[in-house]
Amino acid sequence: MIPNWLVQRAYLTPDKIALSFRDESWTFAELKEQSMRYARKMKANGLNEGDRIALLGSSNAEMVFIIHASMLLGLEIVMLNRRLTKQELAWQLDDSSAKAVIVSNELAEWIDVEGTHTILFTVLKKSEEKDFSVKGIWPSERTITIMYTSGTTGFPKGVRQTVGNHTSSALSSVLNLGLDEKDVWLCTMPLFHISGFSILVRSVLYGMEVRLYEKFEAVCVAKEIQTGSVTRMSVVSLMLNKILHELEKNGATAHPSFQTMLAGGGPVPVDYLERAQRLNIPVLQTYGMTETSSQTATLSSTDAIQKQGSAGKPLFFNEIKIKDVENAGEYGEVLIRGPHVTPGYIGRFEHTVPSIDGWLPTGDIGYVDEEGYLYIVDRRSDLIISGGENIYPAEIENVLAGHPKVLEAGVCGKEDAEWGSVPVAFIVCAGNLEAEELATFCSEHLARYKVPKEFQFVEKLPRNASNKLLRRELKEWLQA
Amino acid sequence: MIPNWLVQRAYLTPDKIALSFRDESWTFAELKEQSMRYARKMKANGLNEGDRIALLGSSNAEMVFIIHASMLLGLEIVMLNRRLTKQELAWQLDDSSAKAVIVSNELAEWIDVEGTHTILFTVLKKSEEKDFSVKGIWPSERTITIMYTSGTTGFPKGVRQTVGNHTSSALSSVLNLGLDEKDVWLCTMPLFHISGFSILVRSVLYGMEVRLYEKFEAVCVAKEIQTGSVTRMSVVSLMLNKILHELEKNGATAHPSFQTMLAGGGPVPVDYLERAQRLNIPVLQTYGMTETSSQTATLSSTDAIQKQGSAGKPLFFNEIKIKDVENAGEYGEVLIRGPHVTPGYIGRFEHTVPSIDGWLPTGDIGYVDEEGYLYIVDRRSDLIISGGENIYPAEIENVLAGHPKVLEAGVCGKEDAEWGSVPVAFIVCAGNLEAEELATFCSEHLARYKVPKEFQFVEKLPRNASNKLLRRELKEWLQA
Numbered sequence: 009m010i011p012n013w014l015v016q017r018a019y020l021t022p023d024k025i026a027l028s029f030r031d032e033s034w035t036f037a038e039l040k041e042q043s044m045r046y047a048r049k050m051k052a053n054g055l056n057e058g059d060r061i062a063l064l065g066s067s068n069a070e071m072v073f074i075i076h077a078s079m080l081l082g083l084e085i086v087m088l089n090r091r092l093t094k095q096e097l098a099w100q101l102d103d104s105s106a107k108a109v110i111v112s113n114e115l116a117e118w119i120d121v122e123g124t125h126t127i128l129f130t131v132l133k134k135s136e137e138k139d140f141s142v143k144g145i146w147p148s149e150r151t152i153t154i155m156y157t158s159g160t161t162g163f164p165k166g167v168r169q170t171v172g173n174h175t176s177s178a179l180s181s182v183l184n185l186g187l188d189e190k191d192v193w194l195c196t197m198p199l200f201h202i203s204g205f206s207i208l209v210r211s212v213l214y215g216m217e218v219r220l221y222e223k224f225e226a227v228c229v230a231k232e233i234q235t236g237s238v239t240r241m242s243v244v245s246l247m248l249n250k251i252l253h254e255l256e257k258n259g260a261t262a263h264p265s266f267q268t269m270l271a272g273g274g275p276v277p278v279d280y281l282e283r284a285q286r287l288n289i290p291v292l293q294t295y296g297m298t299e300t301s302s303q304t305a306t307l308s309s310t311d312a313i314q315k316q317g318s319a320g321k322p323l324f325f326n327e328i329k330i331k332d333v334e335n336a337g338e339y340g341e342v343l344i345r346g347p348h349v350t351p352g353y354i355g356r357f358e359h360t361v362p363s364i365d366g367w368l369p370t371g372d373i374g375y376v377d378e379e380g381y382l383y384i385v386d387r388r389s390d391l392i393i394s395g396g397e398n399i400y401p402a403e404i405e406n407v408l409a410g411h412p413k414v415l416e417a418g419v420c421g422k423e424d425a426e427w428g429s430v431p432v433a434f435i436v437c438a439g440n441l442e443a444e445e446l447a448t449f450c451s452e453h454l455a456r457y458k459v460p461k462e463f464q465f466v467e468k469l470p471r472n473a474s475n476k477l478l479r480r481e482l483k484e485w486l487q488a
Numbered sequence: 489m490i491p492n493w494l495v496q497r498a499y500l501t502p503d504k505i506a507l508s509f510r511d512e513s514w515t516f517a518e519l520k521e522q523s524m525r526y527a528r529k530m531k532a533n534g535l536n537e538g539d540r541i542a543l544l545g546s547s548n549a550e551m552v553f554i555i556h557a558s559m560l561l562g563l564e565i566v567m568l569n570r571r572l573t574k575q576e577l578a579w580q581l582d583d584s585s586a587k588a589v590i591v592s593n594e595l596a597e598w599i600d601v602e603g604t605h606t607i608l609f610t611v612l613k614k615s616e617e618k619d620f621s622v623k624g625i626w627p628s629e630r631t632i633t634i635m636y637t638s639g640t641t642g643f644p645k646g647v648r649q650t651v652g653n654h655t656s657s658a659l660s661s662v663l664n665l666g667l668d669e670k671d672v673w674l675c676t677m678p679l680f681h682i683s684g685f686s687i688l689v690r691s692v693l694y695g696m697e698v699r700l701y702e703k704f705e706a707v708c709v710a711k712e713i714q715t716g717s718v719t720r721m722s723v724v725s726l727m728l729n730k731i732l733h734e735l736e737k738n739g740a741t742a743h744p745s746f747q748t749m750l751a752g753g754g755p756v757p758v759d760y761l762e763r764a765q766r767l768n769i770p771v772l773q774t775y776g777m778t779e780t781s782s783q784t785a786t787l788s789s790t791d792a793i794q795k796q797g798s799a800g801k802p803l804f805f806n807e808i809k810i811k812d813v814e815n816a817g818e819y820g821e822v823l824i825r826g827p828h829v830t831p832g833y834i835g836r837f838e839h840t841v842p843s844i845d846g847w848l849p850t851g852d853i854g855y856v857d858e859e860g861y862l863y864i865v866d867r868r869s870d871l872i873i874s875g876g877e878n879i880y881p882a883e884i885e886n887v888l889a890g891h892p893k894v895l896e897a898g899v900c901g902k903e904d905a906e907w908g909s910v911p912v913a914f915i916v917c918a919g920n921l922e923a924e925e926l927a928t929f930c931s932e933h934l935a936r937y938k939v940p941k942e943f944q945f946v947e948k949l950p951r952n953a954s955n956k957l958l959r960r961e962l963k964e965w966l967q968a
Contacts, residue, residue, distance in 0.1 A: 011805060183694060187667050380499050
């Protein structure tokens with residue numbers, strides 16, 4: 009049993025700043041008041057405790073109110089990724105059986121599913137309010153959020169993230185990063201990803217301000233870091249590089265109060281680390297996934313260069329082991345256990361058990377060195393991480409296979425200076441086919457960031473004896 | 489399931505300082521190594537996982553090793569109070585059925601129970617070592633410590649404090665107090681009390697140094713606070729006053745890095761608070777008990793004077809309510825709920841249920857103001873808090889009633905400039921009886937701090953219609 013986060017926080021520190029967005033800010037008491045208002049409006053729109061909704065909006069204050077409103081009312085929130093196509097969103101809406109979709113007006117056109125109960129932000133805002141009794145205590149098992157992530161099959165799975173998952177993740181993190189009453193966490197990560205959402209959770213648990221941006225803007229972000237108006241931030245390498253450039257351009261460094269640059273989505277290039285060090289930015293590289301409600305392991309900034317390429321050690325309440333190995337340094341699948349690991353999925357994967365004896369198989373291949381530091385050497389299902397977004401090759405291959413002229417398709421990641429990695433497709437086709445036609449076809453079915461940046465036409469794909477596609481060989485073709 | 493505290497901590501931050509005592513210090517790796525050695529020696533002495541031991545020793549490094557050794561081996565530890573009499577200790581040993589008593593040589597004479605398996609610290613140290621397999625994960629329900637506390641009946645009850653209790657207490661506290669990687673917590677509180685023991689728990693969970701003192705020494709403590717060699721400390725008013733005097737005498741103030749003076753055992757006099765403020769010492773008054781594994785509520789230092797007399801607000805994972813009242817300001821019994829509340833007792837009170845629907849009745853009378861701040865107006869069972877030690881009048885009355893010439897006895901607390909409060913006894917006797925004789929008699933049965941400082945001979949005691957002793961009237965007699 010865990011106290012209702014926002015209710016407890018607004019009781020304990022009502023006058024502390026909870027949220028700032030552009031020129032406005034809200035204390036925890038005000039955040040609760042605003043969120044309660046939206047919750048009563050949701051109630052008036054027929055939503056009740058235990059219902060599941062889907063939510064699609066930009067990262068702004070109203071979105072935060074609606075997220076907290078949903079939690080106050082006791083709803084499960086399917087956090088929709090605004091970069092997806094209509095088709096991808098429709099799939100998730102169908103799979104999740106959401107009772108309603110709450111969508112900001114500017115994104116309304118993306119929800120195009122017949123029979124879906126759609127509530128626009130403006131309509132919600134103008135709704136009447138209906139009182140309800142707020143639960144002061146939540147069971148740990150209660151699902152707070154559902155986030156879709158693809159896997160080996162290429163079919164997105166809706167991952168449940170419970171009160172207990174989110175809470176233990178935030179607690180593990182505080183034992184690792186520390187906490188100061190003047191902390192402000194800058195959030196430019198999408199709220200529909202665990203990297204962004206987890207910042208909102210830390211805010212209510214820690215009594216900490218979130219400085220929210222609608223999108224990443226290197227100039228403004230660098231200024232905040234330089235002046236000390238924020239003390240912590242989550243990034244992917246791409247963003248870190250832009251921030252470093254900006255500070256370097258201005259001959260500036262981070263303010264001494266800046267504590268943590270939490271970098272996810274794969275190792276940070278050593279050049280970035282060295283530049284960050286010169287600018288007084290402590291970079292902590294982290295390894296986590298949707299199924300673990302954010303960080304599982306984090307590398308301290310003092311180890312960053314000496315242990316380059318490592319994802320660090322587990323956070324306090326978490327365990328990591330390598331499957332079926334006996335000695336340090338041996339490769340194997342990375343397994344994760346802890347109170348932050350999802351209890352399971354919804355929809356068509358509802359009966360898929362995510363873990364064995366509590367151990368979540370990540371699909372990632374890695375090893376642990378003599379001192380207990382984790383290294384990831386190969387991502388699950390040849391996962392491509394592009395600017396912090398996870399891209400599963402199988403999902404793109406499935407789409408390509410649907411094109412009438414495509415006989416076979418294989419996708420792998422290609423190193424990219426800006427995005428870290430981008431998807432590239434290898435195609436075996438029947439008849440004439442242009443790359444442009446395939447790109448257009450993909451755009452109709454896949455979020456833009458998933459559309460392959462190159463299409464290479466080949467005679468056959470590399471397969472093993474049991475006909476399994478060897479994506480690692482595709483990578484070798486790229487390098488050749 | 490929670491990772492074995494010391495094993496996990498020594499893995500995560502092996503080179504951080506864990507403990508310092510006098511001129512020596514130990515990293516977490518060294519603390520684990522030392523403690524494992526003692527654990528293997530305990531194993532060689534016939535102690536096994538699940539066994540219950542009693543432990544009596546002074547606050548020094550060896551005691552800390554033995555405490556951690558007991559946890560590593562999976563023992564339940566009855567933490568014996570070194571201020572008790574032989575008789576009181578014998579009662580607890582009997583009640584707890586401890587398989588062995590581990591006792592430091594200088595305190596060995598206090599363990600005087602036939603048939604008790606006693607292991608002296610020196611003997612343990614010289615023992616052989618026997619290997620065993622350390623559990624990496626603990627169930628939350630596992631009992632770590634048992635501490636005895638008296639209540640309305642005057643019979644000490646052995647309170648179980650589990651892994652989950654201690655862990656959630658430390659986590660709640662970090663969300664309230666924050667955490668800096670340079671934190672050092674000065675411990676001069678007895679380790680056999682939850683106030684001292686909880687510092688050891690925070691140390692392993694936070695990766696924080698404990699600076700341990702054998703006993704409170706105002707001169708040294710003031711110096712540490714002044715130079716910034718410690719950043720946090722737990723005290724009772726008596727100690728705080730001495731520290732303030734020392735700093736004032738030297739014209740010194742606290743170092744800017746000093747963060748928290750956590751003051752338990754009843755409200756701190758406003759004079760102390762004002763002096764502390766002038767010396768840059770943030771005093772946080774706290775309310776807790778053995779049954780709640782340390783703090784339940786804490787008053788922030790910024791509220792200290794404005795909310796004088798308040799115990800503050802609950803820590804994040806805890807709840808406080810006043811029994812059977814509807815409005816703010818109404819008096820009633822204070823009830824506490826949360827993951828830090830004991831699951832129950834051992835020994836003769838094993839079947840006593842400590843809470844109703846998870847709500848622990850404290851016996852204390854209090855109220856919550858309009859803003860949610862808790863005030864304690866009357867302590868449970870007329871509890872007397874003397875220099876931080878809890879004294880239950882019923883326990884002293886029981887002893888006095890055992891004297892052949894005492895017909896009736898009533899005990900209450902009297903305000904005392906040094907100790908906060910001291911016990912005073914009212915006696916109805918048969919025949920001639922001198923105060924001195926009663927004091928000697930009490931000393932044989934009761935720890936020194938419990939022996940009444942005054943004996944007043946009266947003709948009868950104030951009782952209500954059902955013949956219940958009215959201790960509040962005794963207090964009025966004292967004031968008259």
